[in-house]
Amino acid sequence: MKNTTYRIAFSALLGLAGTSLAACGSGSTQGPLDEVDSIVFIERQSRMGGMGDIFQYDSYEAGAKLVKLSPPTADGERIVICCDQDPEYADLDIIDYDLSYDAKTIVLSGRLSQDQKYGLFTLDVDSGDIEQLPTDPDSHYVYPTILPGDRVLFATTAVVEEGAPQFRDEYERGTTLQLGSIAMDGSDEKLFSRNLSHRITTTVLSTGEVLVTQWDHLNTMNAGLLLRMNPDGTRVREAFGKQGTGATNSYYKTVEISPGRVVAIGSSRSRTFQSGAILDIRLGETYETEDGEIWADQKMSEANASAKILTAQVPLGREPSSNTVGRYYNAYPLDATEYPNFLVSWADGPVQSEVNGAAGIAPDFGIYLYDSEKGSRLPIYDKEGTWEINPMPLVAREAPPTIAATGANQFSDEKVLLGAMDVYDSSVQDFDPGSIYGVRIVEGFSGEEGVGMDFGLSMAEGAQTLGIAPIREDGSWAALIPANIPVRQIAIDKFGMGLRHEPVWISGNPGESMFCGGCHESRSETTTIQPGLTEAVAIGPVDLLSDVGRFERQTTGNFADANIGVPWDLALQPIFDAKCVACHDGDPNKPGNPSMTITDDEGNSQTIVFNLSGDEVFYGNGEEMVSGYSASHLSLLGPDMEDVEDLGLTIEGDMPIYVEPENAVGSILIQKLNPPVQYPTPNLNERAFPTVSHPADVGGTPLTAGEYRLLIEMADNGGQFYSRENAPGQNP
Amino acid sequence: MLGTKMIRNALIAAACTFTVLGAIPEANAGRGGSPGTIRSAIRSNNADAIVAALEQAENIPCNSDCMGMVMDLLDNDDYRVRQVASWWFARRPAQMKEVAELATAWLTTGSSTDARNGADILGTFGYAKHIATLTTASQKSGLDAPARAAIVKALGDIANKSANATVATAMTDSDASVRLSAVTAWKNMLKQNSAEPVVALVSDSDVQVRRAAISTVGKFRSADARVALEAALASDADSAVRRNAAWALGRIGDAASREVLRAAIDDPSSLVRTTAKVAMGKLR
Structure with a gap:
């Protein structure tokens, strides 16, 4: 079976794949780009900041251009195709673009001024005509990817739920990007359902599906992993990064090499100017076609996925890179052999915000031809003071099939x-x-x-x-x-x-x-x-x-009867006050109040005594090294022991961590209390563990089934102090 | 009951995102920080590096020396640094209380720069209990425009509608940056359901205020703004204002806007034409 997706693009390239690149730059002899008339790339002002992590999108410096290099050699002619032709775009910055399958139209994401957001613009390649698409002017629209059927997939801060604020990222700081699509003529904008953190678009697969990078964050899970989905945002499935397939923390800027096979940038999530190593990711089982191409579209699943690192020396973490090794901003495949050639954007040096920041020197990304078999780079274009990024051949491609919209379930068109x-x-x-x-x-x-x-x-x-x-x-x-x-x-x-x-x-x-x-x-x-x-x-x-x-969606009655959220001070503290605090009051002389002393390498220490009251955390002894929302919350959740261990702090005492977030059954608190049967109807005579329930074992007042339910949900949901019911921004 | 939708569903492969928490690569997020990495990032004087260092040290135990390093960032010249330092303290409730007291003092008795920094801190904390402090500060005389704008921004960051009156008052401020901050704050309020005080700013003298006000009334589909929006679309000198007006008129959807939108399809600016054309299609 032949690949269809990139056949037209690659037909001009494949015959020369793997041949000598030595002539690249002269424009006279054979090479992977020899039959490509032109390439396109972004020429963007270099910058020291605003690139924080791989999902950051609002960095702005005026003066970006979309450039055509023809022929794609070091002595090729540089032609600005956008947007010197229109003075309204003099202060434009461009973050990304995509080329239509017929190579006649470019959709770019640009920002016209600091006070405006990134929007989407179409550019007629031949005439130079530009039109802005009618997106929400208060929301960013970035990372356009052209879909078959004359639509554009994008990432945006716009919210699909009318009246709802957009989610913030894992750190509760940045407004997240979500996905949507719009027709190329500006009509029919659709916003997709949301992830709790960022999603950014990457590429269209030859199946017609799209590949996206999602910031997966749920308690200890924290990575930028690849998902497949239909172009209408349905049928989301994991593609790569978990199940032991991962090579680093985050994968992004993917481009399909051949069916089921993509190139991606892999790196730590932050500090690397959104650049990293080049990875060859196979989404399914790998096989070789009769043309010598490597495909991976059989049995595509995360469990069958694999990755190969094509830049052996480039760090996969956030440490500084080395001279002559540098980091790659993106890569565009030029063939589908075992070791493809790539058009890349690359910068030499540490390419790490801390080191570059200390030196006051920004990385300098330029366009190169990269032979992944030899690990060699040949320069094509690198202008001082600007970043040349996102290169791709100005060549028509065969469009992937259009996937029909998914129908509604049989019960509701809305739910x-x-x-x-x-x-x-x-x-x-x-x-x-x-x-x-x-x-x-x-x-x-x-x-x-x-x-x-x-x-x-x-x-x-x-x-x-x-x-x-x-x-x-x-x-x-x-x-x-x-x-x-x-x-x-x-x-x-x-x-x-x-x-x-x-x-x-x-x-x-x-x-x-x-x-x-x-x-x-x-x-x-x-x-x-x-x-x-x-x-x-x-x-x-x-x-x-x-x-x-x-x-x-929040509790309106008695929490123990029925709850939606589990606000600590409203739902749990009354239980502690009524049934626990008489003993567990922070008095170190009482047997039920163990303690923990944290000591750092400078001899500073802090002692925490078990205390289930709702009091503020008391610092009467030692340094204030850890904090808490209430004495009971700190006593049950404790300090972050992973951080304590990483920092080499000393812990002394007999106080354990009572609540393990997302693990009620493994939490000492729940085991000690020994919950009864809840479902289908509560039965206080049947318990989960073969021990005597606390506090009944010491003559205390037993907990009710509803109180057990609240404590279990608190632990299983993650041990939060705040829910909607006690959100301090809405409940003074 | 099995019907055609059942059959169709049978053909729809699962949207399965069940997964295995297997050998996840090093997360690097929220972990791996230390007082040393914070110190190193501060020395680099790069905002991105400082942000990353504090994010990776979000929950680490920190002694008073370490706390002091971050405390010193609360009055940094760069907003991003002040914000991440405030955020870092917001994850330490006991220290947050102390920092909030400091911010309150800055807002109450400090200079304009102090007030700006104090507002940024309280806005980042996001607690409704600080609205009164910010409201009082907004009424102080002698604060410069950046401080006044920061106070209004902080109220928008807290996003509690009880601050609506203060924000609406700021929309009459003599300085455009304060009015702009007020429009943004108004829009950000949780459960906000009207843009009534913003309508007057659709014809503001400042172009950035007009742009923001127009997109805000569009967001809330403020029919009261229709006539002013039509005037802006027809004659405002700024193409982004005209674009936003076309977008807003499409959101409002009143058929009375048809002619002005039709004319805008031939607008000289590439920012406006497609927006006007698509807006035409949304009219009732």
Whole structure:
């Protein structure tokens, strides 16, 4: 079978792949670019800052141009194709662009001035005519990728939920980018459902799907990984980065080399000026075609994916690089052999913000031809003081197929149908038959809803429980949830404790059906998804707040009766005050109050005594090295022990960490309290652990089933102090 | 009931994002920081490096020397540095309280620069309890425009509608940067459902204020602004103002805007034409 996607583009190139590059620059002898008349790239002002991490998008310096180099050699003619022809664009900055499949139109993301946002513009390559597309002037629109069918995929800060603020990133600082598409004539803009952190577009695969980079952040998960999705934002699936396939922390700026095979930049998430090593990523099983090309489009799944590092000496982390090694801003493949040639943008030196910052010298990216087999670079164009980035041949390509829009589920055109055919079908965990009561669906949100900069002492984001979908006799479950919101799924037992936590956020578009085969069923086998055959769908999906608006998804009554969020001071502190604080009051002389002393290498120390009161954290003894939202929160969540270990601090004392975020069943607090059966109806006579429940073991007042439920949800959801119900920005 | 949609669903492959938490590469985010890396980044004098260093040290135990290093960043000349330092303290509730007291003092008795920095701190913290302090500071005489703009921005960052009156008052400030900050703050308020005080700024003397005001009334689909928007589209000298007006009129969708939009399809600016054409298609 022949590749179709890049056949036209590569037909001019493949015959010369692998030949000597020595003549590149003279324009006279054979090379990978010999039959390419022109290349296009961005010429952008160099900069020292504003590039923070790979998802940052709003850096602005006036004076960017889109340049054609013809022929693509060091002595080629530099022709500005945008935007000297229009004085309105004199102060333009350009972050990215894409070329249409017929090579007649360019869509670029540009910013006209500091007070405006990045918008989308079409450029007629022949006439030079420019038109701005009608996007929200208050939102950034970046990283355009042209889709088959005359549409443009983009990343944007615009929000699909009318009236809702955009999510902030993992640090609660940057406004996240989400995805959407618009017709090339400016009509029919559609915004897709959101991730809890950034998503940025990358490339269209020969299948017609798109590959995107998503900042996956859920408690300890924290990386920029690759996803596949349909061009309408549906059918999101993992493509590369987990399941042991990863080579570094983040993968971005992908371009398809051949079916199922992409080139990507790989790096630490920050400090590298959004540049890194060149990776050859195979999304499925690899094979060689009769033309000697390497394809990887068979059995594409994250489990079968692999990566090869094509720049051996370039650091994969955030450390400074070396002279002559440098870092790569992006790479465009020129053939599909085992070791392809690439058009690259590369800068020499450390290319690391701390070192470059100290020296006061910005990296200098220029255009090179890179032979990945020899590891050699030949310069094509590098102008001092500007970055030359995003090179690609000005050549027509064959468009991938258009994928039809996904139809709505059978229950709603607006709500998302979420479920699985058999939750016991799992490649990651052996569940005892009947051990799973249901799947708890938890909505995620970030600090923009009035929470401020942090939810608590753990890394967890905001969490509101939408509800529980019970497992039916055949192992299926189904729920209707609101569209466009990130949710996570926790398979729970009859005690309400999580048996399996999905470490990613997912979200569905209006009417989308998101049905899985199981709980991470085998990815190397074919599973036919037929939700209509499941008992859960036959009975009808449970409704989990699918009609309730974002700001109304919070508890209105007694938390112990029914809760959505678990605000620490409102839902949990009353339990501690009524049933715990009489003993656990921070008095080190009482037997139930262990302590912990942290000492640094300078001899400074701080002692924390177990205290379940709602008091402010008291610093009567030693340095104020760690902090907390209340005495009870610090006593149960403790300092971040990974940081303590990394810093080489000394811990002395007998106070453990009582709550392990996202692990109620493994948390000492929950084990000590020994929860009763919650589902389908509470039964205080049957307990999760073969121990005596606390505080009944010391004559204390037993907790109610509802109180147990709140404590378990707090632990399983991440140990947050804040929820919507006690957001300090909305509740003075 | 099994119907055609069932069959169609059967053909739709799963949107499965169930996954394995396997051998994840080093995250590098929120981890790996230390007092040493903070010190090194500060020495580099590069805002990106300082931001990254503090992000990677977001939860580390820090003694008083370490705290002092970050404290010194709260009055840095670069907003990004002040903001990340404030953010870092916002993750340390006990120290945040002390920093909030410092910010309050700066806003109450300090210079204009102090007030600007104090506002940035309280805005980053995002606590509604600080609205009163900021409101009082906004009424102080003698503060320069950057300080006044920062106070209004902070109220927008907290995003609590109880500050609407203060922000609306700032829209009448003599300095354009303050009015611009007020428009942005108004738009950012959580659960904001009207742009009523912004409508008057559609014809502001300052071009940046006009651009922002027009996109804001468009966001809220303020029908009251239609006539002013049509005037802006027809005759404003700034093409970005005209573009924003066309976009806003499309959002409002009143058929009465048809003629002015039709004329704008031939606007001399490439910023305006397509926006006007698409807006035409959205009219009722």
